[in-house]
Each structure stands twice: as structure tokens, then as C-alpha cells.
Amino acid sequence: MxxxxxxxxxxxxxxxxxxxxxxxxxDNTGGNGGSTTGxxxxxxxxxxxxxxxxxxxxxxxxxxxxxxxxxxxxxxxxxxxxxxxxxxxxxxxxxxxxxxxxxxxxxxxxxxxxxxxxxxxxxxxxxxxxxxxxxxGPVAIGYKLDGVKDLVLNGEVAAKIFNGTVKKWNDPAIKALNGSASLPDKDIKVVYRSDESGTTDNFQKYLKIASKGAWTQGDGKAFKGGVGEGKEKSAGVAQAAGSVDGAITYVELSFAQENKLSMAKIDTGAGAVELTGDTVGKAIxxxxxxxxxxxxxxxxxxxxxxxxxxxxxxxxxxxxxxxxxxxxxxxxxxxxxxxxxxxxxxxxxxxxxxxxxxxxxxxxxxxxxxxxxx
The missing domain is CATH 3.40.190.10 (Periplasmic binding protein-like II)
Structure with a gap:
């Protein structure tokens, strides 16, 4: 590690x-005394x-x-x-x-x-x-985009990115979630898991539920978005996304961190939510x-x-x-x-x-x- x-x-x-x-x-001394501790x-x-x-x-x-x-x-x-x-x-x-x-x-x-x-x-x-x-563990929507560090997405826009409906970083759908942020006129380069992956299955389940009908491709361990470049395993997609400006992927937190990917905040309808320990804990x-x-x-x-x-x-x-x-x-x-x-x-x-x-x-x-x- x-x-x-x-x-x-x-x-x-x-x-x-x-x-x-x-x-x-x-520390088995019981010092915290809390009843919720494992x-x-x-x-x-x-x-x-x-x-x-x-x-x-x-x-x-x-x-x-x-x-x-x-x-x-x-x-x-x-x-x-x-x-x-x-x-x-x-x-x-x-x-x-x-x-x-x-x-x-x-x-x-x-x-x-x-x-x-x-x-x-x-x-x-x-x-x-x-x-x-x-x-x-949390899954990050990790991306590399020069000059953009505080990207906000929601389920609908994420689905349209990963099924190829939204193709440019300055698409109006992305701009609507990001206020005055300067978004480049650059192609979005999707990176997905090419091997069968439970991470893919979970991500596609999330898109199906959170996208308000924008994701119609279904779920399962094989990526069904029909767009982008496939790489094997979590390390493979994170490394690929981290090496290309304009790339976006879905990957577990530790791999996103290791490859210095920026991580999108997700707006669930109650405001943009950053991936932190507190926000993951609330979800679990x-x-x-x-x-x-x-x-x-x-x-x-x-x-x-x-x-x-x-x-x-x-x-x-x-x-x-x-x-x-x-x-x-x-x-x-x-x-x-x-x-x-x-x-x-x-x-x-x-x-x-x-x-x-x-x-x-x-x-x-x-x-x-x-x-x-x-």
C-alpha cells in the first residue's frame, strides 16, 4: 500500500x-464508552x-x-x-x-x-x-479536466455522459449544474471497465434509478453504455482516466485518490454532495x-x-x-x-x-x- x-x-x-x-x-480499553461502537x-x-x-x-x-x-x-x-x-x-x-x-x-x-x-x-x-x-466503499465519478476541480453532476447528466448523449464538457446540461464555472469546449472521453465488474453493476444500477429515465441501457457486470474506451480492473480505468485530459470514469475512492483524479460532487436534488466520510456514513x-x-x-x-x-x-x-x-x-x-x-x-x-x-x-x-x- x-x-x-x-x-x-x-x-x-x-x-x-x-x-x-x-x-x-x-484500543480495547472501552474508553469511548459508546453503545454504537462495533x-x-x-x-x-x-x-x-x-x-x-x-x-x-x-x-x-x-x-x-x-x-x-x-x-x-x-x-x-x-x-x-x-x-x-x-x-x-x-x-x-x-x-x-x-x-x-x-x-x-x-x-x-x-x-x-x-x-x-x-x-x-x-x-x-x-x-x-x-x-x-x-x-x-464509495465509488467516485472521477475525472481529469484542466482548470475544473469542482464539477457537479446529477444522476441524469451522468447517465447522458456514460451513454454518449452528452459528448462535450461545455454541454448545456453540464453548464446548468455548474453555474459560472468555465467549462471547456472539449470532448468527453469515457473510460469504463472492460472486464465483468460488480462496480460496473452498482454504477449502472445507480444510473438506472437516479437518472429519471435517461439511462435505459440496464445494469449488470458488463458496461452497457456503448461509448468510450474499456480498461481492465479498477487500477486500469483509474490510470487511463488520469492520463488523458477530458477523461471521466467510475472507480473506487482509493484508486481515484492514487491516480489524482478530481471527483464530481453529486446533486441528488437537495444540493451538491461531496464525497466525504460524513456523506458516505449518512448513505450507509x-x-x-x-x-x-x-x-x-x-x-x-x-x-x-x-x-x-x-x-x-x-x-x-x-x-x-x-x-x-x-x-x-x-x-x-x-x-x-x-x-x-x-x-x-x-x-x-x-x-x-x-x-x-x-x-x-x-x-x-x-x-x-x-x-x-x-
Missing amino acids: KTKRHGAVVGLFAAGALLLTACGSD AAASDVAVECGGKSKLNAEGSSAQKNAIDTFIQSYQKKCSGSDLAYNPSGSGAGVKNFIAGQVDFGGSDSPLSKDKGEVDKATDRCKGNPAWNLPLVF DGAKVKGEGNDLVLDLDSIYGTTTAGAYPLVLATYEIVCSKGYDADTAKAVKAFLTVAATDGQAGLVDAGYAPLPKAFQDKLLTAIKAIA
């Missing part, structure tokens, strides 16, 4: 860390052991968070390790279903319509797979679980379509996709240990890595589900 990026990210999220009820702090490391038993090296694959959006979790896991469970391949959400789901990895990482839950739910049940020997939201507060039992699928539509003042609407949750039952005993033990550490001790480093720590309500639900894995 790069110190330069961490400095920028810490500055952005420091003010919001308390709002997000950070959990798993190394479970401290000493409060949750971790039964280490089992398979010495787990394998997981998937979302590149959560890669830096997983690195943080691995460090905590190695510290808590000596001799244990996890190898994580940030190959993208599509590959993570595919290879989990194929039994090639112990769990998959995806920025969107298993799709029943695509047959993923049934295939995952088969992989888990007739038992359901669970979607466990372990990592929360509105997330609800729609899955049943320990399958913790989130209903993010209320976030994407929010008109709550001060709530930043582009937030994704990355799921760890696991078997509820069907692992061999050693794998089950190790998966439970890793996820327990990630949901407790591992949360302490997330602000530093550019993510939002788990709100206590989600942490409690996660720990209940993790404990039930057999």
Missing part, C-alpha cells in the same frame, strides 16, 4: 470515522486453525481491504494465510461456483436470473451460498437487508435514489460469497476464522485503506452469519 494514497484517504475519512462507528479498534477484538472469540492457506478471488474494489484483513489474520492466527486474486467480480463468482476458490468476492450478490444462485447451491453440495457484505445508514436469514443481500436502491441532504449516493458493498454448509471441516474452520478476524480486528485499518468501517448493525449480523457456517 502506498503512503501517498493513504495520506489523502485518511484526510478524507478521518472526520467520518466516528459516524461510521468504526469497529475492531486496537465489537472490539477481545470481545469476539476466534477459533484459529484448519486449512493453513485459503484461496479467494474476485472484486478488485476490495483488494486493499482484503490486504488489511490478511495482515490482521496472520497476526491473530499464526501460520494462517489467504491468497487473494483481484480478478474482478465476474471471475470471483465463476471460480467460486466452479469450486476453484474457498470464497468469492463480488460487488453485487449472486444473481438468481443468471442461474448463479442454483449453481452456487450445487457447488455447496446442495446447501445455499450466502452473500456476506464485508466491505463498504440508509442501507437495508433484503436477503433472508444469514444471506445478507442489501437493498441499495434506497441509497442510489436518495434525496436526503448530505448523503453521497454512490456507495457499493462488496460481498464475500461463502457456502453456508458443504466445506470440509478444515476449510470451514479457516473460512470462519478469517471472516471473523476481518469483521473485527481487520476493521481498524479500513479508513487508512480508503474504505468505510462496518456499522455495528451490519457487524452484528455478519458475526451471526459467520458463526453459523458449517
Whole structure:
């Protein structure tokens, strides 16, 4: 992890860390005394052991968070390790279903319509797979445009940019949101994820809900805007957008920061909202679980379509996709240990890595589900 990026990210999220009820702090003295703080490391038993090296694959959006979790896991469970391949959400789901990895990482839950739910049940020997939201992080609409640092967009205009309806930076639709700002007569260069990506799926879901009908292309892990240049993985789109004046993309916060992209404020109808710790925390507060039992699928539509003042609407949750039952005993033990550490001790480093720590309500639900894995 790069110190330069961490400095920028810490500055952005420091003010919001308390709002997000950070959990798993190394300070287990209980000094803050707050009832909303997540479970401290000493409060949750971790039964280490089992398979010495787990394998997981998937979302590149959560890669830096997983690195943080691995460090905590190695510290808590000596001799244990996890190898994580940030190959993208599509590959993570595919290879989990194929039994090639112990769990998959995806920025969107298993799709029943695509047959993923049934295939995952088969992989888990007739038992359901669970979607466990372990990592929360904001998605930035990142751009590079000389002389423009305070761009404001809304769902409708963003949709028209990413489906090619709005082609110039000085288009009247953009100018109407940016007052007296000087916008150049320059082509907009869209950069999108060329690999299957849960980030793409979440972004397109946001456009569909927030664009007032301007986005008709649908959602899914493949980008459907029909415009721009595709690049693989989060690092690829961020690097490409950061190298071309006039470029715009959608990418997770830490990658936008690392590549020095400007980030658009989003007007949800109650004024322009900047991406900060406080505004992300307000959005996460509105997330609800729609899955049943320990399958913790989130209903993010209320976030994407929010008109709550001060709530930043582009937030994704990355799921760890696991078997509820069907692992061999050693794998089950190790998966439970890793996820327990990630949901407790591992949360302490997330602000530093550019993510939002788990709100206590989600942490409690996660720990209940993790404990039930057999």
C-alpha cells in the first residue's frame, strides 16, 4: 500500500470515522464508552486453525481491504494465510461456483436470473451460498479536466455522459449544474471497465434509478453504455482516466485518490454532495437487508435514489460469497476464522485503506452469519 494514497484517504475519512462507528479498534480499553461502537477484538472469540492457506478471488474494489484483513489474520492466527486474486467480480463468482476458490468476492450478490444462485447451491453440495457484505466503499465519478476541480453532476447528466448523449464538457446540461464555472469546449472521453465488474453493476444500477429515465441501457457486470474506451480492473480505468485530459470514469475512492483524479460532487436534488466520510456514513445508514436469514443481500436502491441532504449516493458493498454448509471441516474452520478476524480486528485499518468501517448493525449480523457456517 502506498503512503501517498493513504495520506489523502485518511484526510478524507478521518472526520467520518466516528459516524461510521468504526469497529475492531486496537484500543480495547472501552474508553469511548459508546453503545454504537462495533465489537472490539477481545470481545469476539476466534477459533484459529484448519486449512493453513485459503484461496479467494474476485472484486478488485476490495483488494486493499482484503490486504488489511490478511495482515490482521496472520497476526491473530499464526501460520494462517489467504491468497487473494483481484480478478474482478465476474471471475470471483465463476471460480467460486466452479469450486476453484474457498470464497468469492463480488460487488453485487449472486444473481438468481443468471442461474448463479442454483449453481452456487450445487457447488455447496446442495446447501445455499450466502452473500456476506464485508466491505463498504464509495465509488467516485472521477475525472481529469484542466482548470475544473469542482464539477457537479446529477444522476441524469451522468447517465447522458456514460451513454454518449452528452459528448462535450461545455454541454448545456453540464453548464446548468455548474453555474459560472468555465467549462471547456472539449470532448468527453469515457473510460469504463472492460472486464465483468460488480462496480460496473452498482454504477449502472445507480444510473438506472437516479437518472429519471435517461439511462435505459440496464445494469449488470458488463458496461452497457456503448461509448468510450474499456480498461481492465479498477487500477486500469483509474490510470487511463488520469492520463488523458477530458477523461471521466467510475472507480473506487482509493484508486481515484492514487491516480489524482478530481471527483464530481453529486446533486441528488437537495444540493451538491461531496464525497466525504460524513456523506458516505449518512448513505450507509440508509442501507437495508433484503436477503433472508444469514444471506445478507442489501437493498441499495434506497441509497442510489436518495434525496436526503448530505448523503453521497454512490456507495457499493462488496460481498464475500461463502457456502453456508458443504466445506470440509478444515476449510470451514479457516473460512470462519478469517471472516471473523476481518469483521473485527481487520476493521481498524479500513479508513487508512480508503474504505468505510462496518456499522455495528451490519457487524452484528455478519458475526451471526459467520458463526453459523458449517
